[in-house]
Amino acid sequence: MTIVYERPKALTDTVTHYCPGCTHGIIHRLVAEVIDELGIEDHCVGVAPVGCAVFAYNYFECDMAQAAHGRAPAVATGIKRANPANIVFTYQGDGDLAAIGTAETVHAAARGENITIVFVNNAIYGMTGGQMAPTTMPGQITQTSPYGRDPKLAGYPIKVCEMLAKVDGTTYAERVSVDSVKSVKNAKRAIKKAFEYQIAGKGFSIVEVLSTCSTNWGLEPVEALEWLRKNMIPYYPLGVYKDKGASE
Amino acid sequence: MAEKVLMKGNEAIAEAAIMAGCRHFFGYPITPQTELAAFMSKRLPKLGGTYLQAESEVAAINMVYGASAAGVRAMTSSSSPGLSLKSEGLSYLAGSDLPAVVVNIQRGGPGLGGIRPSQADYFHATRSTGHGDFHLIVLAPNTVQEMFDLTIEAFELADKYRVTAMILGDGMLGQVMEPVDISRAGNVKTFPKEWALTGTQGKRSKNIVNSLYLEAEELEMLNLKRYEKYAEVGKSARTDNYLTEDADVIVVAYGICARIAKNAINEARKNGVKAGLIRPVTLWPFPKEQMKAAAATAKAFVVVEMSMGQMVEDVELSIRCSRPVILCNRTGGMVPTNEAVISAIMEADRTERS
Numbered sequence: 173m174t175i176v177y178e179r180p181k182a183l184t185d186t187v188t189h190y191c192p193g194c195t196h197g198i199i200h201r202l203v204a205e206v207i208d209e210l211g212i213e214d215h216c217v218g219v220a221p222v223g224c225a226v227f228a229y230n231y232f233e234c235d236m237a238q239a240a241h242g243r244a245p246a247v248a249t250g251i252k253r254a255n256p257a258n259i260v261f262t263y264q265g266d267g268d269l270a271a272i273g274t275a276e277t278v279h280a281a282a283r284g285e286n287i288t289i290v291f292v293n294n295a296i297y298g299m300t301g302g303q304m305a306p307t308t309m310p311g312q313i314t315q316t317s318p319y320g321r322d323p324k325l326a327g328y329p330i331k332v333c334e335m336l337a338k339v340d341g342t343t344y345a346e347r348v349s350v351d352s353v354k355s356v357k358n359a360k361r362a363i364k365k366a367f368e369y370q371i372a373g374k375g376f377s378i379v380e381v382l383s384t385c386s387t388n389w390g391l392e393p394v395e396a397l398e399w400l401r402k403n404m405i406p407y408y409p410l411g412v413y414k415d416k417g418a419s420e
Numbered sequence: 421m422a423e424k425v426l427m428k429g430n431e432a433i434a435e436a437a438i439m440a441g442c443r444h445f446f447g448y449p450i451t452p453q454t455e456l457a458a459f460m461s462k463r464l465p466k467l468g469g470t471y472l473q474a475e476s477e478v479a480a481i482n483m484v485y486g487a488s489a490a491g492v493r494a495m496t497s498s499s500s501p502g503l504s505l506k507s508e509g510l511s512y513l514a515g516s517d518l519p520a521v522v523v524n525i526q527r528g529g530p531g532l533g534g535i536r537p538s539q540a541d542y543f544h545a546t547r548s549t550g551h552g553d554f555h556l557i558v559l560a561p562n563t564v565q566e567m568f569d570l571t572i573e574a575f576e577l578a579d580k581y582r583v584t585a586m587i588l589g590d591g592m593l594g595q596v597m598e599p600v601d602i603s604r605a606g607n608v609k610t611f612p613k614e615w616a617l618t619g620t621q622g623k624r625s626k627n628i629v630n631s632l633y634l635e636a637e638e639l640e641m642l643n644l645k646r647y648e649k650y651a652e653v654g655k656s657a658r659t660d661n662y663l664t665e666d667a668d669v670i671v672v673a674y675g676i677c678a679r680i681a682k683n684a685i686n687e688a689r690k691n692g693v694k695a696g697l698i699r700p701v702t703l704w705p706f707p708k709e710q711m712k713a714a715a716a717t718a719k720a721f722v723v724v725e726m727s728m729g730q731m732v733e734d735v736e737l738s739i740r741c742s743r744p745v746i747l748c749n750r751t752g753g754m755v756p757t758n759e760a761v762i763s764a765i766m767e768a769d770r771t772e773r774s
Contacts, residue, residue, distance in 0.1 A: 214620050214622040215619035217617045229628050229630055230628075233626060234619070234626055235618070235620060235626050235628075236617070236627075236628050237485075237486065237629040237630070238516075238628070238629065238632055239512075240482060240485075243485075243508075243509075246482035246483045246485075247482050247485050247489070249472070249479075249483050250444070250483040250485060250488070250489070250490065251490045252486075253444060253472065253487060254444060254486070254492040254494070255490050255619070257619075258619050275476055275478075276475070278475075283472075
C-alpha cells in the first residue's frame with residue numbers, strides 16, 4: 173500500500189481551533205509543505221501574530237515565537253539578525269499586519285529584511301468577532317461598520333501588495349487566493365518562491381493570501397469562497413506585484 | 421593601577437554592554453541618550469554585531485524581544501517618552517521570561533516634557549513598566565564608573581533570572597564625563613539558554629517563546645512562579661551607605677541626587693548634625709530591610725529626588741511610616757541645590773525623637 177496523502181512533517185499533530193470552513197488550515201498546510209520540501213524544518217523559526225492565527229506556534233513543527241499585536245516583523249528582524257542562518261517567517265492577519273503593525277511591516281520591507289511574511293487577508297477582524305479591518309472593502313458590512321464601510325467616514329482599505337511593491341527594499345510581493353484547487357496550487361508555488369528567495373539571501377518577501385471568514389461573513393463555507401471570488405478578487409487583484417529576485 | 425578612560429556616562433554604558441558580550445543593539449534617537457546609540461553604531465559593525473536603528477521605540481523593543489528569544493544578549497536604550505512606548509514590549513518580555521537590558525536616561529515629563537535631567541520615571545520603572553503583574557530589576561548608577569559596572573551586572577542578572585534589567589540614569593549622568601576603569605570587567609558570567617529559538621537543528625523538540633495563556637489557572641500558576649523568582653531577586657537589594665552608623669538623620673537618594681546629598685551631609689556634619697546617606701543601588705528590589713534597620717536608630721528621614729515625590733513612598737512603606745519623612749525635591753528638569761538639601765536635613769534634625 174502506498175501513502176499518497178499525509179500530514180506534512182512541519183505541522184504538529186494537533187486539532188486546530190479554526191472555525192469549520194476557515195481557509196487558515198489550508199494556508200498552514202501550504203507553509204508546512206513548503207518547509208518540508210525545502211528541508212528547512214530544523215533551522216526554521218516562525219513568528220505567530222495576535223489574531224485568529226495566534227496559536228500558530230502550536231501548529232508548526234519548528235521553533236516558534238508569539239509576538240505582540242502587529243510586531244511580528246520586528247520580532248522576526250531580531251531573530252534573523254541574531255542568527256542569520258535561520259529561515260525566519262511571520263504568519264499574520266490583516267488587522268495585525270495592515271493596521272496596528274503597519275509601521276513594522278513597511279520598515280521591515282524598507283530595510284530589505286531577509287524574512288518571509290505570509291499575510292492572510294480576509295477583510296475582517298476574525299478573532300474579536302468580525303469588526304472592520306484595514307482591508308474591509310467599501311460597502312462591506314461588519315460589526316463596526318453596520319451600514320457598510322463608508323469611505324467618507326472610515327477611509328479606504330489598504331492594498332498591501334500594491335503599497336509594498338513601491339518600497340525599494342521589497343524583493344517579492346505576490347497576491348494569491350485559496351478559493352479553488354487551482355488557486356491553492358498557485359498559492360503554494362508563491363509561498364515556496366518566497367522561502368526560496370530568503371534561502372538565497374534575496375531579501376524581503378511577502379505573499380498575501382486572500383482568505384475566507386465564513387463565521388464572521390455569515391456565509392456557508394462554499395458561499396464564502398464564492399463571495400471571495402466575486403467581491404475580493406476584483407478589489408484585490410491576484411498576481412505578482414514585484415519580483416526583483418527573478419532578474420537577479 | 422589600571423589606566424582610566426575619560427568617558428560620557430552614555431558611552432560607558434555602551435562600552436560595558438560590548439564588554440558584556442552584547443552584539444545586538446536596537447535603538448531610536450532621543451535626547452539625552454543618543455550618544456549611546458551613536459557609540460554602538462560605530463563599534464558594533466566592527467565587531468560583527470548589529471546596530472539597527474528601528475522605525476520606532478515600539479519596534480526597537482520588539483526587535484530586542486526577537487533577538488533575546490534567539491538567545492543573544494540584546495539591548496535598547498532611550499529616554500523617558502521612549503520608555504512609555506517600550507512599555508508594551510517590556511510586558512511581553514516579562515510574560516515570555518526573556519532576558520534583556522534596557523536603559524532609561526531620564527528627562528523631565530510628562531508628555532514631551534523637557535530634555536534636562538529627571539527622576540520622574542521612578543514609578544514607571546519600579547511600579548508600572550507595562551500591563552500585567554511583573555517587575556524589572558532596576559539599577560541606579562551614580563557615577564560614570566558605576567554606569568559601566570552596573571551595565572555588565574545588568575546583563576548577568578538578566579540572563580540569570582530571565583528578566584529585563586533596567587539601567588535607570590538621568591540626563592546629567594548620561595552627559596557628564598568622568599574617568600572610568602574599564603579593566604574591571606574580568607570574567608563576565610554567561611548562562612546556558614536551552615530555551616532559545618535557534619532552530620531545532622534536528623537535535624531537540626521545538627521551543628516556543630510565548631506569553632499567551634488562556635487558562636486562568638495556568639496563567640495564575642505562571643505568575644506565582646515568576647513571583648517566586650522575584651522573591652529570590654529581592655534578597656539582593658543593595659545600598660551604598662555613607663556615615664549611617666551614628667546618624668540621627670538618614671538621607672535617602674539615588675543617582676545624581678545622592679552625590680548632592682553626600683555634599684550636604686558633609687556640610688551638616690560640620691554644623692554638628694549627625695546625618696548619613698543610604699543610596700539605593702537597586703531601586704527594584706527596593707532595599708526595604710536597610711531602611712527598616714536605619715529607622716531603628718534614626719529619628720527622621722530626608723528623601724531627595726528629582727520628581728514630585730515617588731521614591732519617598734517606598735521609604736515610607738519600608739519603615740511603615742514609623743519616622744517622619746521629609747521630601748526635598750525638584751521637578752521638570754531642575755536639580756536640587758546643596759543648600760536645599762542642607763536645610764531639609766536641619767529641619768529633620770529638629771524632629772523630636774519618638
